[in-house]
Amino acid sequence: xxxxxxxxxxxxxxxxxxPTVRGGRGAAKRRTPISRRGERLVGxxxxxxxxxxxxxxxxxxxxxxxxxxxxxxxxxxxxxxxxFANYTAMFEDPMFARAVKVxxxxxxxxxxxxxxxxxxxxxxxxxxxxxxxxxxxxxxMPSLIAMSVGIAIVWKALFAxxxxxxxxxxxxxxxxxxxIGNPSVSILMLVLLSVWTFGAPMVIFMAGLLQVPGxxxxxxxxxxxxxxxxxxxxxxxxxxxxxxxxxxxxxxxAFQLFGPAFIIGGTAGGPAWSTLFYTVRIYALAFVDLRMxxxxxxxxxxxxxxxxxxxxxxxxxxxxxxxxxxxxx
Amino acid sequence: xxxxxxxxxRRSLLTGASAAAVAAAxxxxxxxxxAGTADDPVQISFEWWGDDTRAELTQxxxxxxxxxxxxxxxxxxxxxxxxxxxxxxxxxASRDLPDVFQMDYSRLRQFGSNGMLLxxxxxxxxxxxxxxFLETAKLDGQLVAVPIAGNTLGLIYRADxxxxxxxxxxxxxxxxxDYKTAISTLTPALGEGKWGGGDWCAQxxxxxxxxxxxxxxxxxxxxxxxxxxxxxLAEWWTTSADLYQAGMVPPVETTIEWTEGGLVxxxxxxxxxxxxFMAGYAPTVEANGxxxxxxxxxxxDPSNLGLYLKPSMQLVISATTEHAEASAKLIDFLLGDxxxxxxxxTNRGVPATNTGLENVELDxxxxxxxxxxxxxxxxxxxxxxxxxxxxxxIEAKFMEIYQQVQYGEMTAQEAxxxxxxxxxxxxxxxx
Numbered sequence: 040x041x042x043x044x045x046x047x048x049x050x051x052x053x054x055x056x057x058p059t060v061r062g063g064r065g066a067a068k069r070r071t072p073i074s075r076r077g078e079r080l081v082g083x084x085x086x087x088x089x090x091x092x093x094x095x096x097x098x099x100x101x102x103x104x105x106x107x108x109x110x111x112x113x114x115x116x117x118x119x120x121x122x123f124a125n126y127t128a129m130f131e132d133p134m135f136a137r138a139v140k141v142x143x144x145x146x147x148x149x150x151x152x153x154x155x156x157x158x159x160x161x162x163x164x165x166x167x168x169x170x171x172x173x174x175x176x177x178x179x180m181p182s183l184i185a186m187s188v189g190i191a192i193v194w195k196a197l198f199a200x201x202x203x204x205x206x207x208x209x210x211x212x213x214x215x216x217x218x219i220g221n222p223s224v225s226i227l228m229l230v231l232l233s234v235w236t237f238g239a240p241m242v243i244f245m246a247g248l249l250q251v252p253g254x255x256x257x258x259x260x261x262x263x264x265x266x267x268x269x270x271x272x273x274x275x276x277x278x279x280x281x282x283x284x285x286x287x288x289x290x291x292x293a294f295q296l297f298g299p300a301f302i303i304g305g306t307a308g309g310p311a312w313s314t315l316f317y318t319v320r321i322y323a324l325a326f327v328d329l330r331m332x333x334x335x336x337x338x339x340x341x342x343x344x345x346x347x348x349x350x351x352x353x354x355x356x357x358x359x360x361x362x363x364x365x366x367x368x
Numbered sequence: 369x370x371x372x373x374x375x376x377x378r379r380s381l382l383t384g385a386s387a388a389a390v391a392a393a394x395x396x397x398x399x400x401x402x403a404g405t406a407d408d409p410v411q412i413s414f415e416w417w418g419d420d421t422r423a424e425l426t427q428x429x430x431x432x433x434x435x436x437x438x439x440x441x442x443x444x445x446x447x448x449x450x451x452x453x454x455x456x457x458x459x460x461a462s463r464d465l466p467d468v469f470q471m472d473y474s475r476l477r478q479f480g481s482n483g484m485l486l487x488x489x490x491x492x493x494x495x496x497x498x499x500x501f502l503e504t505a506k507l508d509g510q511l512v513a514v515p516i517a518g519n520t521l522g523l524i525y526r527a528d529x530x531x532x533x534x535x536x537x538x539x540x541x542x543x544x545x546d547y548k549t550a551i552s553t554l555t556p557a558l559g560e561g562k563w564g565g566g567d568w569c570a571q572x573x574x575x576x577x578x579x580x581x582x583x584x585x586x587x588x589x590x591x592x593x594x595x596x597x598x599x600x601l602a603e604w605w606t607t608s609a610d611l612y613q614a615g616m617v618p619p620v621e622t623t624i625e626w627t628e629g630g631l632v633x634x635x636x637x638x639x640x641x642x643x644x645f646m647a648g649y650a651p652t653v654e655a656n657g658x659x660x661x662x663x664x665x666x667x668x669d670p671s672n673l674g675l676y677l678k679p680s681m682q683l684v685i686s687a688t689t690e691h692a693e694a695s696a697k698l699i700d701f702l703l704g705d706x707x708x709x710x711x712x713x714t715n716r717g718v719p720a721t722n723t724g725l726e727n728v729e730l731d732x733x734x735x736x737x738x739x740x741x742x743x744x745x746x747x748x749x750x751x752x753x754x755x756x757x758x759x760x761x762i763e764a765k766f767m768e769i770y771q772q773v774q775y776g777e778m779t780a781q782e783a784x785x786x787x788x789x790x791x792x793x794x795x796x797x798x799x
Contacts, residue, residue: 111797113797114457115457115460133789134790217625220620220621220625221621222775222777307767309768310620310624310771310775311771311775311777312768312777326457326458327457327760327761327764328794329461329761330794330797
């Protein structure tokens with residue numbers, strides 16, 4: 040406002056209205072740097088708690104654990120710098136190979152199944168039906184509670200010997216008992232738990248599906264394409280950025296699964312190490328064996344591995360993902 | 369519209385933030401001046417492991433303590449055994465231990481050698497302990513714990529089933545082969561879903577017993593290494609193999625889901641275990657129409673049962689406590705006050721103090737435990753030194769790796785080799 044008198048023409052009763060407005064706009068443009076700086080300050084001030092929080096509770100501990108990974112730090116006794124010894128010891132540790140195997144198996148099973156399930160449900164829920172809002176909420180519900188301790192305990196009961204799963208499968212001649220006591224299938228419990236929580240990718244798929252331009256479908260229909268062809272040749276390519284996003288997020292999450300695995304299998308990843316997830320092993324190394332330095336090295340190896348997997352995915356995505364409106368070369 | 373939404377959100381955010389700030393400020397205004405009177409009591413914390421029954425009894429005793437000592441408030445907490453130790457080891461690292469807590473002999477060195485425990489000589493009353501009990505409360509000559517009760521290993525068995533199905537009554541000097549014969553007789557006779565005994569191989573305590581029966585020990589004298597060979601461990605892990613293969617002991621698929629012992633569930637006819645557990649199991653077994661009895665555990669050498677009197681539980685005070693006096697008062701009360709003893713009974717075992725022994729009400733089952741301990745007293749030998757700090761982790765590893773053998777994922781020899789690698793790494797990490 041302060042700048043406006045200098046730029047406006049001398050007031051001429053009614054006619055001055057338009058120039059004032061124009062002048063006001065120009066003034067706002069010039070004022071921007073100062074006001075932006077002020078806004079920025081206010082913004083950062085309001086963010087202070089989160090900035091401090093993430094520095095103190097995330098970045099700080101991460102850097103500390105990076106340092107610890109180069110020491111033989113014992114939770115009580117402390118430790119000394121030992122260079123890369125933890126990282127080399129890992130590859131001679133028989134438990135490392137086991138934990139990696141279990142975790143990879145889980146990622147390979149859980150991620151595709153969960154994405155297929157969430158896409159299928161998303162397709163059903165993007166139809167216009169009466170009460171669709173209720174169904175959307177209902178299908179999202181499990182994701183809100185599934186990673187809780189309560190559900191993990193319910194899961195344990197469902198898959199106990201003589202429990203619902205055992206009884207149901209026995210009707211079809213299953214003799215393996217409850218999944219909880221059977222190391223060859225116990226990981227399926229956790230895969231099922233993960234599939235059941237398809238809410239987050241489902242919502243993202245729904246948003247993606249609603250963005251697919253209707254005219255493409257209409258055009259294809261005119262050309263005589265059936266539902267399946269339209270799905271494969273229109274929906275999937277148009278959805279590919281969303282699919283990519285979901286694959287990425289779910290893979291990263293799957294590598295980090297801890298809570299339910301810890302409650303169902305314990306620190307020993309029972310039965311017989313069949314649920315000995317990488318993260319569970321990190322926990323056991325740190326808080327049962329108290330070998331904090333070695334556990335930190337494991338944790339950083341996971342960071343590295345997930346980073347590499349993500350990088351590979353981004354590379355692969357270049358040829359597989361279609362971004363509408365961009366020159367996809 | 370957009371602007372209004374934004375403003376509204378900002379305002380409610382501000383309200384929320386200031387409310388949170390007020391709450392935090394209010395919480396910070398606690399009073400922690402030095403105190404110890406009824407109006408301004410000191411607060412100490414007391415934690416233990418155990419079940420609901422134990423928690424109820426302990427809380428009653430603690431309430432009585434608070435009634436008699438108005439200046440002291442006791443904050444109690446409990447958890448099951450593994451959870452309890454998982455929590456405490458983490459808190460040990462942050463120097464945040466409860467003032468008074470229950471200690472196990474296997475963890476005494478882990479906590480005591482790091483200066484986490486208050487030396488108790490002259491702090492608590494040590495006059496009244498029964499003979500031999502204080503020996504296992506010392507770490508390198510210094511008293512850092514007091515025993516609540518003592519126990520030793522025994523064979524707890526269903527006398528009614530043993531008699532009905534013609535299995536020989538176990539007596540001291542009974543060998544492992546005799547015991548296996550009894551199990552092989554009982555399991556088929558008891559029918560589907562019941563077994564003559566449990567698989568004993570998963571417990572490192574039982575292997576220690578077996579080694580002691582051969583004149584050996586689990587750890588070396590200084591506690592820095594294992595005192596046996598992988599071949600011996602492989603042998604131990606095959607002692608029940610034939611029974612396991614034949615289905616004479618319950619399979620791991622079944623036991624992995626057990627949340628309580630097989631004796632209590634009315635499915636096991638016998639189990640090697642700590643003798644004081646017998647008194648705990650007996651009421652349930654009696655309700656199921658059975659009778660429990662206690663005998664010496666099976667042995668390799670009839671003249672050496674390998675037994676020693678172990679503190680079943682101890683009480684310790686954290687070295688970082690600000691209220692050592694109040695904490696000591698609580699310990700003296702729990703172990704020496706006749707009323708407290710009457711309340712606590714034999715839940716933690718037969719009391720370690722003379723006053724305790726005089727004032728506790730002994731039912732037939734507890735009397736049986738006492739009688740058993742008297743009957744094997746000639747076989748009790750001196751206890752091994754407090755095990756190394758890594759024992760907790762080693763004990764867990766022992767079970768975990770034996771599970772691989774039960775599931776057939778590894779041979780006993782492979783498992784034994786793996787256990788040595790793991791245990792040696794753990795022991796080295798403690799040096």
